[in-house]
Amino acid sequence: xxxxxxxxxxxxxxxxxxxxxxxxxxxxxxxxxxxxxxxxxxxxxxxxxxxxxxxxxxxxxxxxxxxxxxxxxxxxxxxxxxxxx
Numbered sequence: 001x002x003x004x005x006x007x008x009x010x011x012x013x014x015x016x017x018x019x020x021x022x023x024x025x026x027x028x029x030x031x032x033x034x035x036x037x038x039x040x041x042x043x044x045x046x047x048x049x050x051x052x053x054x055x056x057x058x059x060x061x062x063x064x065x066x067x068x069x070x071x072x073x074x075x076x077x078x079x080x081x082x083x084x085x
Contacts (some may be wrong), residue, residue, distance in 0.1 A: 007032075051071060 009017075021031045037055045062068055066077065 006072075049070070 017031050018028055020026075021028045024031075038079070067073060073082065
């Protein structure tokens with residue numbers, strides 16, 4: 001049985017992918033798998049972007065209650081859905 005993975009996507013991108021799936025009589029999963037396979041088939045140099053340096057200031061790290069290893073909670077905090085504990 002295949003494992004399930006949760007992926008957070010931009011709602012506009014999700015809408016376009018679902019519309020594409022309907023128009024082409026495919027499942028949403030099939031569209032996502034094909035798109036990912038096509039992207040990964042490209043040479044790495046074609047996928048790489050120039051690395052940029054983002055300046056930072058201050059010290060002390062993240063705010064209390066913020067776990068930088070929990071991307072779902074970070075997105076909820078940034079979206080204002082939950083407050084850092």
